Every structure is written in C-alpha cells, then in structure tokens.
Amino acid sequence: MPPFALEEKILQQIPMIEMSGITKVFPGVIANKDVNLNISAGEIHALLGENGAGKSTLMSILAGLYRPDTGTIKIKGQPVKLRSPRIALEMGIGMIYQHFRLINNFTVAENIVLGANAKNIRYNRAQIEIETLNLAEKFKLEITPSSRVRQLSIGEQQRVEILKMLYRGCDVLIMDEPTTVLTPAEVRELFVILRSMAEEGKAIIVITHKLNEVLEIADRVTVLRKGEVVGTRNINEVDEKTLTSMMVAHSVEHSQADRQSQPGECVLEVQNLKVKGDTDYLAVDGANLDLRRGEIVCIAGVSGNGQKELIEAIAGLRPVHSGGIKLHDANISMQSVRKRMELGISMIPEDRLGMGLVPNTSIMDNSILRSYYKKDFHKGLFLNYRKIASYAKKLADDFNIFVSDVGHPVNYLSGGNLQKLLLGREISQEPEVLIAAYPVRGLDIAAAEAVYNLILQERARGTAVLLVLEDLDDIFRLADRVAVMYDGGIVGIFPVEQADIDKIGALMLGTEVKKQACLA
Amino acid sequence: MPGLKLIKRENESILPKILVPLLAIILAFLSGAIFLSISGFNPGETYIKMFTGAFGSTYALAETIVKAIPLMLAGLAVSLAFRMKLWNIGAEGQIYMGAFAASGLALSFGNLSPWFLLPLMMLAGFTAGGIWGLIPGALRAFWEVNETIITLMLNYIAIFWVDFLVFGPWKDPESLGFPLTPRFSPNAYLPALGDTRVHMGLLIAIAIAVLFFLLIKYTRWGYEIRVIGESRAAAHYAGMDVIKNILLVMAISGGIAGLAGMIEVSGITHRLQPGISPGYGYTAIIVAWLGRLDPFAIIVVAFLFGALLIGGFNLQSYAVPFSIVLILQGAVLFFLLAGEIFMKYRLSVVRKEDQ
Numbered sequence: 001m002p003p004f005a006l007e008e009k010i011l012q013q014i015p016m017i018e019m020s021g022i023t024k025v026f027p028g029v030i031a032n033k034d035v036n037l038n039i040s041a042g043e044i045h046a047l048l049g050e051n052g053a054g055k056s057t058l059m060s061i062l063a064g065l066y067r068p069d070t071g072t073i074k075i076k077g078q079p080v081k082l083r084s085p086r087i088a089l090e091m092g093i094g095m096i097y098q099h100f101r102l103i104n105n106f107t108v109a110e111n112i113v114l115g116a117n118a119k120n121i122r123y124n125r126a127q128i129e130i131e132t133l134n135l136a137e138k139f140k141l142e143i144t145p146s147s148r149v150r151q152l153s154i155g156e157q158q159r160v161e162i163l164k165m166l167y168r169g170c171d172v173l174i175m176d177e178p179t180t181v182l183t184p185a186e187v188r189e190l191f192v193i194l195r196s197m198a199e200e201g202k203a204i205i206v207i208t209h210k211l212n213e214v215l216e217i218a219d220r221v222t223v224l225r226k227g228e229v230v231g232t233r234n235i236n237e238v239d240e241k242t243l244t245s246m247m248v249a250h251s252v253e254h255s256q257a258d259r260q261s262q263p264g265e266c267v268l269e270v271q272n273l274k275v276k277g278d279t280d281y282l283a284v285d286g287a288n289l290d291l292r293r294g295e296i297v298c299i300a301g302v303s304g305n306g307q308k309e310l311i312e313a314i315a316g317l318r319p320v321h322s323g324g325i326k327l328h329d330a331n332i333s334m335q336s337v338r339k340r341m342e343l344g345i346s347m348i349p350e351d352r353l354g355m356g357l358v359p360n361t362s363i364m365d366n367s368i369l370r371s372y373y374k375k376d377f378h379k380g381l382f383l384n385y386r387k388i389a390s391y392a393k394k395l396a397d398d399f400n401i402f403v404s405d406v407g408h409p410v411n412y413l414s415g416g417n418l419q420k421l422l423l424g425r426e427i428s429q430e431p432e433v434l435i436a437a438y439p440v441r442g443l444d445i446a447a448a449e450a451v452y453n454l455i456l457q458e459r460a461r462g463t464a465v466l467l468v469l470e471d472l473d474d475i476f477r478l479a480d481r482v483a484v485m486y487d488g489g490i491v492g493i494f495p496v497e498q499a500d501i502d503k504i505g506a507l508m509l510g511t512e513v514k515k516q517a518c519l520a
Numbered sequence: 521m522p523g524l525k526l527i528k529r530e531n532e533s534i535l536p537k538i539l540v541p542l543l544a545i546i547l548a549f550l551s552g553a554i555f556l557s558i559s560g561f562n563p564g565e566t567y568i569k570m571f572t573g574a575f576g577s578t579y580a581l582a583e584t585i586v587k588a589i590p591l592m593l594a595g596l597a598v599s600l601a602f603r604m605k606l607w608n609i610g611a612e613g614q615i616y617m618g619a620f621a622a623s624g625l626a627l628s629f630g631n632l633s634p635w636f637l638l639p640l641m642m643l644a645g646f647t648a649g650g651i652w653g654l655i656p657g658a659l660r661a662f663w664e665v666n667e668t669i670i671t672l673m674l675n676y677i678a679i680f681w682v683d684f685l686v687f688g689p690w691k692d693p694e695s696l697g698f699p700l701t702p703r704f705s706p707n708a709y710l711p712a713l714g715d716t717r718v719h720m721g722l723l724i725a726i727a728i729a730v731l732f733f734l735l736i737k738y739t740r741w742g743y744e745i746r747v748i749g750e751s752r753a754a755a756h757y758a759g760m761d762v763i764k765n766i767l768l769v770m771a772i773s774g775g776i777a778g779l780a781g782m783i784e785v786s787g788i789t790h791r792l793q794p795g796i797s798p799g800y801g802y803t804a805i806i807v808a809w810l811g812r813l814d815p816f817a818i819i820v821v822a823f824l825f826g827a828l829l830i831g832g833f834n835l836q837s838y839a840v841p842f843s844i845v846l847i848l849q850g851a852v853l854f855f856l857l858a859g860e861i862f863m864k865y866r867l868s869v870v871r872k873e874d875q
Contacts, residue, residue, distance in 0.1 A: 338759030372744075383740060
C-alpha cells in the first residue's frame with residue numbers, strides 16, 4: 001500500500017475537478033449554459049451528447065483553450081484560472097484531440113518529451129528513450145520509443161498522445177471521440193489502457209456520442225443537450241434507452257433501413273484496379289468490386305487503406321495505374337471527370353467545403369458547380385443568373401436546406417445544410433452510381449438521419465450506392481453488402497446478414513488475411 | 521478593467537471594405553507626417569503642395585491621369601492572375617516586353633497608316649507581354665514551379681533586354697550618345713484626348729475594366745476562374761481544366777501588362793528608352809490589393825496613386841526628396857495588410873470580470 005494512501009483517500013472525497021455555473025457564448029450560439037460537472041480521481045467519466053451539444057466546448061474550457069464567460073473551476077478544491085492550455089497542463093489537465101498533434105518525422109520518444117522540460121536544453125536520445133519506455137511500462141502501453149511516428153498505426157499514435165500527457169504528469173486526461181479512428185480491436189485495447197490508468201488514480205473524461213461505448217467503459221456518465229447538463233448518472237443506473245432519451249428531446253426514430261431492397265443488374269465493376277496514392281506507392285493494389293442497381297455497398301476499413309484513392313479513381317479524380325473500371329460493360333477508366341459525371345457517376349467527397357463545395361462563393365454558384373457548363377444555365381455569352389437563382393432555390397426547397405438568400409456565401413451554412421446542398425445537387429442529376437465518403441461526419445443526429453434518408457431514397461430509385469463509412473453501426477444499418485478494405489485491396493465482401501462484427505474487425509486489421517495466406 | 525476582443529464577423533458587410541482602405545491611407549499619411557517632421561518639413565504644407573501638384577490645374581490633373589493609365593492597366597493585369605491565386609509580380613517585365621515589341625513595329629513600319637499600325641502595335645505589345653506571362657504560367661501549370669520567383673526574375677531579363685537594345689542596336693545615331701531609339705513616326709502615336717497629354721490609353725483601360733467585370737461575374741470562364749481561385753480541388757472535382765486556365769490567365773495577365781507598355785511608348789515617350797516604367801508593375805500590386813481585386817476600384821485607386829506620384833514630383837521643386845512618396849506607398853500597403861483582419865473580425869470592448 002502506498003504511504004500516502006490515507007491522504008489520497010481523503011482527497012478523493014473532494015472532487016478532482018469541480019466545474020460550476022459554466023456558461024460560454026459564441027456569436028449566435030450558447031455553447032454551454034450554467035453547466036456543473038464533478039470529476040473524481042480514479043473514475044472514467046463519459047460526456048455524452050449529440051454533435052453541437054457543447055461537449056467539446058466544455059472540455060476545451062477545462063483544457064484552457066477557451067475561457068468561460070461565467071463560472072468557476074476548482075481543482076482539488078482550489079479555484080483556478082485556466083488561461084491557456086499550458087497552464088491547464090501544468091495543473092495536470094491534458095486533452096487529446098481527435099486530430100493528433102504529433103510530428104510525423106520525429107520518433108515516439110521525441111514526440112513525448114517535446115516541449116515538456118524546456119529547461120533541459122541538452123538532448124540525450126538514449127535517456128529520453130529509457131524514460132518513455134519506463135513510463136509506458138508503468139501504464140502497460142506497448143510502444144517502441146525509437147520508431148518514427150509516421151510508421152505507426154492510428155491506434156499506436158493515440159498511445160503516443162496518451163503518453164505525452166502522462167509524461168507531463170497529467171492527473172486528468174480528456175479524450176475527444178477517441179474511438180472514431182480506431183478498429184474494433186484497437187478500441188478494446190484502448191479501453192484496457194484507460195481502465196488501468198483509472199486504477200492508477202487518474203481521472204479520465206471521454207467525449208463521445210456512442211452509447212455502447214459509454215455503457216462498456218464509463219463509471220459515470222454526464223449527458224449534455226443543447227449546451228445544458230441533462231443529468232449525471234452512475235453507469236449501473238442507465239441503459240441505452242434511458243441514455244438515448246436523455247440525449248435527444250424527442251427520441252429519434254432510427255429509420256431501420258428496409259432490407260427489402262432488390263438489387264438489379266450489375267452497374268459498376270472494378271477489376272484488379274491499381275491506383276497510386278499521393279506519393280509513389282500503390283494505394284489501391286488490385287481491388288475488385290461490383291455494384292448493382294438498387295443496392296448499398298459499404299466499404300469498411302481503417303482509414304488510409306486505399307478507400308479514398310479507390311473512390312477518387314472511380315469518379316475520375318485520380319488517374320488509374322492499371323486495371324479496369326466498367327460502367328455497364330464499357331471501360332471508363334480513361335474518361336475525364338466530366339465525362340463520367342455525364343455517364344451518371346456522382347460523388348460526394350469527404351472534403352465538403354473545399355472539394356464538394358467552393359468556399360467564399362454563393363450558394364447559387366455552388367448549386368451549378370458540376371453543371372455550370374451546360375446550355376440550360378446560359379443566355380448567349382453569359383451565365384443566366386436568374387435561372388441559376390431559381391434553380392438554387394428549388395434545390396433548397398426540395399432538400400430542406402435552410403437558406404435565407406441563395407446569394408449568400410456557403411460558408412455561413414451549418415454542416416448539415418452544407419451536406420444537404422452537396423447531396424441534393426448530386427442527386428438531382430439522377431445518377432446511376434452514387435459514391436459518398438463519410439457523408440455524416442461531423443453532423444448531428446437529425447442532420448445525419450436526413451442524409452441517410454436521402455441515400456436510402458436513392459437506393460429505392462434504383463441507384464447503385466457506394467459508401468465509405470467509419471461507424472460500423474451505421475454500416476450495419478445501411479448496407480446491403482459490406483466490403484472490407486485493407487492494404488489497398490478488397491479483402492472480403494459479404495451480404496450484411498452474413499457479416500459479423502468480429503470477422504470484419506479482423507479483416508480490417510489484416511489478421512484474417514495473414515491467416516488465409518498461411519493456409520494457402 | 522475593459523479589454524478588447526476580436527469577434528468574427530457573421531456576414532460580409534460592405535462598410536469595412538471601404539473603411540479599411542480609407543483608414544489605411546489616412547494612417548499612412550499620418551505616419552508620413554512623422555517622417556516629414558523629423559526631416560524638417562512642415563507636414564501640413566507639404567501635403568497641400570502635393571495636393572495642388574496633383575489636382576491644382578488642368579495640367580496637373582492631366583499629368584495625374586497620364587501616370588494613372590499604366591497603373592490601371594498593370595493593376596487590372598495582376599488582379600486577374602491574383603483572382604486565381606497566381607502571384608504574378610512580373611507586370612514590370614511584361615510592360616517592358618510589350619514596350620519592346622510595340623517599338624520594334626513602330627520603328628520598322630513607321631510609314632503604315634495608323635489604322636493598321638496602332639492595332640498591330642497593340643497586338644504585338646499584348647503578345648510579347650503575354651508570352652512573358654505564359655513562361656512562368658507554363659512552368660507553374662506543368663511542373664508546379666513557383667510563379668512568384670519566376671515572374672520576378674523575368675522582370676530583370678526584360679529590363680536589361682530593353683537596356684541592351686537602346687544602348688546598342690536600336691540606339692538613335694543622332695541621340696548624342698543618349699540611350700534612346702529614334703523617335704517613332706507620328707503614325708505610331710496614340711491619339712491624345714483634347715490638347716493634354718492624356719491619351720486613348722485611358723479609354724482602353726476603362727474598357728478593359730468593364731470587360732474584366734463582365735467576364736468575372738457573368739461568364740462561364742469567369743466562373744471557372746473564381747472556382748479555381750478558391751479551391752483547386754473543387755475545380756478538379758467540377759471537371760474544370762485547371763492547367764488550361766492557368767496558361768490562359770497568365771497569358772492574358774501578361775498581355776494586359778504588355779499593352780500598358782505599348783501604350784506608354786506610343787502615347788507618352790514616342791520612343792523606347794530605359795526606365796520606360798518607373799516601377800509601375802510593382803506599384804500595380806499595391807493598387808490591385810487596395811482595390812480588393814475589383815476592376816472599378818482598381819481604376820479609382822490607380823488614379824489616386826497617379827496623384828501621389830505627380831504630387832511627389834511636385835514636391836521635388838521644394839527640395840522634398842521623392843523617397844517620401846515611396847515611404848507613403850509602402851506605409852499604405854503596410855496599414856492595408858494590417859487592417860485585413862478587421863474585414864473578417866470586428867473589434868468589441870468587453871469587460872473582463874473573470875480575470
């Protein structure tokens with residue numbers, strides 16, 4: 001038993017973190033309103049809420065990134081002013097963001113110590129590697145201090161981020177949506193790590209919108225809705241149903257994708273496709289895939305396994321190295337983007353405002369991005385803006401996009417409205433093939449439902465749909481068939497009824513492939 | 521204690537777009553006043569002298585316009601490239617190449633009717649400037665070579681090329697050793713407006729501004745330029761030919777600057793000589809930014825900068841160095857860039873009670 005156990009026990013009576021009356025207003029939005037939150041040492045506390053519920057803002061306040069408009073924060077009973085992330089870190093509060101802040105060309109050990117002990121100007125590589133290794137062993141994290149961050153998987157990079165915080169002596173670790181980027185196996189591993197850290201007396205706050213994860217890992221859960229705390233509960237007091245009703249005022253009907261789709265003939269066929277990535281390697285290396293009328297095929301996979309390159313190659317945005325892409329038995333792999341659009345291939349890119357839509361231009365301009373060259377929108381030499389305006393208005397009406405004026409820049413639209421504009425524009429072209437990458441990323445539940453419903457309607461119309469999704473729950477809800485992508489290839493494709501989550505997870509990680517290779 | 525806080529503007533407002541440049545000019549003049557006082561001049565008096573020098577008489581006004589014309593054209597030229605985020609800072613060299621090509625025609629075919637000769641000179645000036653813009657454009661389009669550096673370096677080549685011609689093969693034997701070409705035949709003179717030195721170039725510049733406005737705002741090609749300027753990825757996604765547009769825009773941008781060179785030799789100097797442009801191509805960059813790349817604003821700003829130059833020349837007769845004008849130019853750009861943030865954010869006073 002550690003010598004100060006008694007003292008620590010007393011300390012545990014006082015919450016490690018006490019946030020009270022926190023209010024934060026951004027222009028036009030109340031992000032947090034009179035929020036109270038207590039976090040104790042040794043607990044895993046889940047912060048649950050829809051997108052825009054104010055979870056991230058609240059935690060950014062705790063991490064010193066934002067200052068609250070009103071309210072107080074106490075650490076171990078002492079009131080504190082967290083004026084910057086550095087000060088928060090010095091007080092033992094560290095936050096790990098969704099996008100890691102690591103330097104790819106530095107080693108693991110270098111990333112961990114970087115900036116932590118500024119007084120020590122000497123750089124002793126061997127010493128820092130030993131230090132990081134000791135730290136990692138203490139918390140049972142597996143890492144190789146000398147490997148470079150760019151060589152690591154996402155899960156390993158996350159471990160480096162965790163170690164970075166531990167190295168700085170964090171007692172409170174905030175993790176923003178830590179599982180979105182991980183494979184199912186990596187998620188399990190992360191949960192083991194989090195549990196062992198909690199046992200060491202750390203307080204862990206996990207921001208999430210995934211109910212099952214909350215139930216699996218958390219000790220307590222606080223639900224936020226529209227910036228306010230709905231309630232804090234012990235995990236044994238709640239189940240999925242109660243949490244859902246706490247999260248959304250009116251319980252959202254999960255529109256179960258009707259499974260009575262009747263896939264028709266094959267529309268698109270990808271044969272032994274090879275595509276180069278941004279550097280010279282083959283990001284897609286011999287992928288095979290077929291897509292039929294009126295079905296949704298979802299690509300599951302850890303990001304960076306060639307999904308992006310595959311769909312870009314199909315849409316014509318990226319040159320094909322070798323292999324074929326056939327639309328109704330005609331090879332289109334050498335056709336231009338525009339030609340493929342006209343042949344009926346529509347794509348919703350991952351980068352909504354930047355590729356799918358043009359920032360700083362009007363909603364009108366964006367409504368014709370992929371059809372501006374057509375005669376309908378011209379009057380002699382000039383673009384017919386009267387016609388374009390009415391077209392944009394019709395698009396807004398048809399797809400429930402809330403706009404006050406189609407002449408306004410698209411930047412002022414919310415994420416959900418942006419996506420509806422993008423999806424609406426592409427769907428109104430009545431495509432034969434609709435490809436979408438992460439179409440609901442960053443959207444709140446209502447907007448995500450709207451987007452999914454549009455996609456389901458497209459399927460009903462007979463469109464062949466190819467989706468790249470990150471959330472396995474969503475994949476199981478929407479897909480008729482699931483294709484798993486790993487290391488540039490489609491390593492498995494099965495009807496959703498026959499897909500099981502462990503098998504998909506194994507395929508995504510490549511363990512299954514190796515096994516098959518051994519057998520063969 | 522009250523403090524200041526920057527808050528992002530929720531929608532685009534017109535007011536800061538006018539106020540910020542105006543304030544930048546006022547602050548530039550205020551800081552210029554400090555320099556003037558340090559150097560022992562009375563700032564108030566000096567500025568009044570500048571003002572009367574630029575606007576005080578028909579002659580002064582005409583001279584201001586004469587200086588403004590090449591600034592208008594070069595400003596429009598670079599702003600077209602800037603719209604596509606192509607940093608053409610080579611208008612200076614493109615002016616020289618335009619002047620060179622137009623002069624070559626004027627010197628060789630001086631007996632042609634002006635009805636043929638002037639359009640031919642314009643075409644030559646436009647083409648030569650266009651080629652000077654197309655070189656960095658092609659390097660950029662095909663091999664991703666930074667156009668900023670190439671356009672800058674090409675300036676020196678163009679300037680020294682013209683120097684070489686006027687000091688060497690094209691030098692007028694009767695010029696008593698001065699580096700000048702012979703005077704053009706009057707057939708190659710751009711007609712003046714009234715009996716001032718203001719010439720047809722003014723109308724050409726305004727016509728180009730109108731064309732530019734219509735092109736960007738209302739044509740399919742203008743649409744492509746706007747999309748490409750905002751996001752290459754979106755342009756690619758929309759099936760636009762980005763390479764073709766880079767080539768075209770750089771060629772036209774260079775061409776308009778080349779036209780400025782033609783107009784300068786044909787309308788003002790009537791011969792090729794060194795220093796045909798005293799940095800119009802560089803000042804045009806400031807003009808384009810001050811005008812926020814808007815063609816009509818560029819016309820107005822170019823006029824104001826013409827006034828600044830002429831007013832500055834006038835000061836020299838009072839022993840005030842011309843460098844003060846350059847300081848003012850620099851200060852205007854400096855304050856403008858510093859003021860950029862207020863177009864996107866507004867300043868508001870907050871009480872910091874939680875400090």
